[in-house]
Amino acid sequence: MSEYKFSEDQEKEIASILAKYPFKTSALLPLLTLVQRADQVVSPEAMVAIGKRLDVSPAYVQSVLSFYTMYHTEKVGKYMILFCINISCQLNGSDKLLEHTAKKLNIKVGETTFDEKFTLHREECLAACTEAPMMRVNDTYYGDLTEQRIDQIIDSLD
Amino acid sequence: MSEVTLTIDGISVTVPKGTKVADAAKQVDIDIPVFCYHEKIGPLGCCRMCLVEVEKMPKLMTACTMDVAPDMVVKTTTEKVEKAQKGVLEFTLLNHPLDCPVCDKGGECPLQDNTFKFGPPDTRMEFHRANNVKAAPLSPVITIDRERCIACQRCTAYSERIEQGQGLVMLNRGFNNEVNTFNNEPYDTRYSGNVIDICPVGALTNTDFRFKARTWDLSNHDTLCAHCGVNCNITVGTRLNQLMRIEARPNDAVDDGWICDKGRWGHNFMESQNRITAARENSVGSTKPTSFPNFPIDAPTEHAAEKVVEAFKKIVDEHGPDSVGFIGSAYATNEESYLYQKMFRLLGTNNIDHKTYQDTPGLPIDHYDIEQIESSNIVLLIASDPTEELPILDLRIKKAVSNCETRLLCLNDQDTALDKYAHLKVKYKIGSEASAVDALAEGLARELGEAIEFSSTLDQTGISADEMKSLVEAVRSSMKVCVVYNPAALSGNAGLRVKRLLQVISKIPTVECGAIPVAPATNAVGAMDMGLVPDFYPGGVSVKDTEQVQSLWGENAPTKAGLSALEMIAKAKSGELKALLVYRSNPAVDFPGGAQVVEALKNLDLLVVHDMLETETTQLAKIVLPSNGPGFDEGTTTNIGGRVQTRRKSLDTDHIADWKLINVMLKTLGDETGYPRAAKVLDEISMKVPGYQEIDSRGVGKLGLNREKVSCEESSIGNASMDSSDKLRLRIANYLFAHDKILDASSKLAHHFKASIAFLNEKDASSMNVGDGDAVRILGNGMEINAEVKVDSRCKPGGVVVPKISDEQGVNGLQNLDGSPAWVSIEKV
Amino acid sequence: MTQILFKDINKEGLHTMKVYEELGGYQSLKKAFAQKPDEIVAAVKASGLRGRGGAGFPTGLKWSFLAKDVFPRYLCCNADESEPGTCKDRELLLKNPHLLIEGMILCSYACQIETGYIYMRGEFHDLSFIMDKALEEARAKGYLGKNIMGTGFNLDIHTHLGAGAYICGEESALLNSLEGGRGEPRMKPPFPAVEGLYSKPTVINNVETLCVVPYIVNEGAEKYASLGTEKSKGTKLVSVSGHVKKPGNYEIEMGTPTSELIYNLAGGIRNDNKLKAFIPGGSSVPMLPADKVDTPYDYESLAAAGTMLGSGALIVIDDSVNIVETTLRLISFYMHESCGKCTPCREGTRWLYQIVERIMQNKGQLDYIEKLEDICGNMSFKTFCPLADACVAPVVSSIKHFRSDYEEYFKNVGVSS
The missing domain is CATH 3.30.70.20 (Alpha-Beta Plaits)
Known part of the structure; x- marks a missing residue:
């Protein structure tokens, strides 16, 4: 296993993250997020490096990471589409729209497109129920979805 | 601690505050089923098997997470509870395969047992299991x-x-x-x-x-x-x-x-294939006149033993009792050690030892047992690496630090895994333990206003004055100190200096104190107690104490101090020692000196080795006697905490037990005691060994019994001195899974075997221009071994730490025959 | 209707210090700092404010439970908003971050806290930037930092992002997560007020709860207490979603009839369909049939109707839906979000899912309904945290009120769906 190196900018950010907490293990989720936003994935090497930085075992890091759904240990597409299918969205037709989206991307739900541009996941409630049906593409929320709107959104992403 | 009384199923039970309801129920034989709860691990509350009804609480409660409270009324057999238990068991079994017929846990499985006692008769699960x-x-x-x-x-x-x-x-x-x-x-x-x-x-x-x-x-x-x-x-x-x-x-x-x-x-x-199963005569030393009367190859072991004794007697007759010696074992039982020292003292010699470091029996202060670690608020760990040497002690220390507010102080020449639990860690230069220990004693004595007859030299140790001050303060201000020290890792007379330190600590009026000597070997404490030392009879009776020696051991008992193990090797080399019996020890590999030890052993007229496995030393012996060893043998051992416990046999063997064989030898020497059973040896130990009066096989029982404190003689030691050199001081560290005779190539633990590593300080590494992973030769005492370099700060500059990872590595050979701390040099390959 | 939290919610630039202060923001600080901390706690107690996150525990009482004389203490704002149907906190965070900061300063002053964290669900990554910016503005203004407004009171507040776990909205799981652990709930006792974050006394309050505090300090407890009903004081944000024409977050006075929310504020049922059912307080509370639509929206009335106010998420379901479908989706959610620690929850949620799925495939047995109810009984109140109970709620209530929807599937047993 090769050694994971944080970039200079990341080091700066790590320092400011650590400054927030009296105990450094609190920085675990923020550091995992930091790594994932840079690499789109959290590699075993990164887990070792984060563990070392925070004085916890790599197994502990993996244990925590695997508890949360937002971390990926396998590479995902440039655009991560999280499609809400929970109750308010379901009532507003999300199942069909999700199917439509999958067809549009020519993948199954849970898969990544061949060009590694899109990954499509079913997602539980994202707290935008009054805009149901909705989806989150990377950090952006898109509500009041229709088939046309989905097509437009996907086509507008490059 | 205050007590709490509560009622469980109508039965009143009183337990200490903080007890969990599940444990309180056990006291009155009420069975609350659990899966996740383990009293040593503490509550988790995961499995939900232990739900009980508690009056005034609307929900069922988990008995394993709930502390007892005064007047609490707990019910474990109500309809509500039984329904819940059945429900939880149904959930638990939902995706658990019913492969009990081929499961290794079958017959001792809590899931089987709880289902049998509390479970539903069938499952309503009709889908595929996960x-x-x-x-x-x-x-x-x-x-x-x-x-x-x-x-x-x-x-x-x-x-x-x-x-x-x-x-x-x-x-x-x-x-x-x-x-x-x-x-x-x-x-x-x-x-x-x-x-x-x-x-x-x-x-x-x-x-x-x-x-x-x-x-x-x-x-x-x-x-x-x-x-x-x-x-x-x-x-x-x-x-x-x-x-x-x-x-x-x-x-x-x-x-x-x-x-x-x-x-x-x-x-x-x-x-092992390597077991010694019969007595044999080797054709070694053929150029030397043997004093040994030949015995037939198929003679019974007893016969060979008799011949051994006759030969030793003959040599004593010809050359005097000082010409023979015995190197025993810290791995033997008390009975075996006791009988062997008796035999050699009957031969008229105190040339009896079992170790290569200086130590004396007993302690000047209380000998704490392992449990006392939890109630001490300071554990002072000196030169010890429990993780590699005594792993379960490591767990106990960690438990004390994390659960009992115990503070750990580490005084060592190397970093160890326990350091991260230490409140204070003070590292001295390899080889400077005498000064480091003295400095602590001196610091404490000064605080107490005690007169001291020595002065320490802190500057030799690399410890700063401030560090030492904090260490002194931490010890002085504690309420209860437990000193845990490894005499086997202390060079020269530093072990005796620790005892002087203990005396100083005992004078602090506000501090309760005790110590645990933690030489790693199985029965290191027992070997000392049983008098496997040249200057003490069993129970710490000094050879100089003629009166007591003679009253216990007879008019003819030798009262001249004998040779230590290393001195015996030296005298063997010089020819003054003619015959040596080595019992379950492998000096050729484990003693300092390496090739010189081999030369010395070869120089003996008669070398008898009594061991369970073939070793480099058995190859040098004229006569080899078989020993049964653990698994087959029976007897008592005394652990680091002074607890005497019984080792029982697990396997039967046709071979004669070691204690019986030594008994044969004693008989040949004219000792008429006769021991029909091993327990009779223990009876004699309890009569003859101060500290063991209360020990008998019934008292020891299944869980053992602490022996009384063995008193310790005050020895006078002067100031520590240290030589210097531009070479590196060698520290041989321990590695739990070393590839030796016990863990051989066929071991289930062979995956733990490691390559030879030399831990160098950054400073030395850079001046020598070596780095991580470099292959080097370590040279010392005319020997050399190979190792790979690891650069870190495990030791201070001027030293090198080499864990003993195998017999083959030969690291002990880098030390001088006299056992003094070795200077080594390092060459890049 | 009195608007406290949403008074200026759509004002341009409300999220900036400038606009917020122009509208009277941060005025409460001076008032608060002139009082003793205990007086603020007393005022919050007197206001009758109850936790808006779901449990409805009296806020002032919670504050007063902090272990005496143990410091440091921490404040954790629960901004993990994850209860299906709920999106009110998101609107507050997005549009009015300073209101939350002001509320947190007041709470911290009252409880002698010097460090606060805003635990936001990981998906609120963008919102955390808005919040960070607002915090920066507050620091620049001297509302946060050392010796705030010359009072000697110190406080800093930081945002902290989760990473996708519904259970972290449970307060003790939130603490574990904030400490860098798996979001598994903790044993209680000890309660967070005694041993919370880093084993120190900790106040955990929902976003909306903390946002109410400036009003109480500014206008007085009495004024707040005069709103709402006898036992459910003040106003409440309700996220109305599902089959309504105008889904949205609405601030109502406690005790407003639910029908008012559905038919007036949210514009009625879409396509003018008939109301079939509604879930008044987020997916974790029992659903009610249409005939309960006039139930006043407050803690007591909803409890009397057999459900809960929960997090204030009103999910409206029209008669085009078979309730079993909705129920299965909710079970699936809880199965996905169960932390797996307690056996009844880990195994039970999945078993319920398997059974209801089987029913929907027209493969159900007639005793399945009875079995479902029994399994629910074995799950509820048998676990560490209320997630198992939350999963049970839709199952039990759907069977209770819409048994015929299940029976629909049994009619077709053997016919593949």
């Missing part, structure tokens, strides 16, 4: 059946709270959660096997035991582990006189319920 992985290796010695796992988290909690290594964790969440390691790496800590014992189902099994036997077909033998000085209690399961498995047998005073992996799997030596 298809989790069957029988995957979690390590080379542990198998995990994921489909049997009920996710109770006992094992992961053990890893987190007891081992404190976070090696085994829960991955994922919800229904997908699983017990696993980082990146599927093996879970192979020093104490990993305990998860097998605590798994309440057959999910974690002993790979070595899988499908070997049904648990109910095993004969279980309650005995002791014979590896290190903790003497953990174990149960050996055998079938048809074959060892099947080893499990922990909880004894709070000793092991707290845990054993290390070496204890669990390091038993292959019992069936």
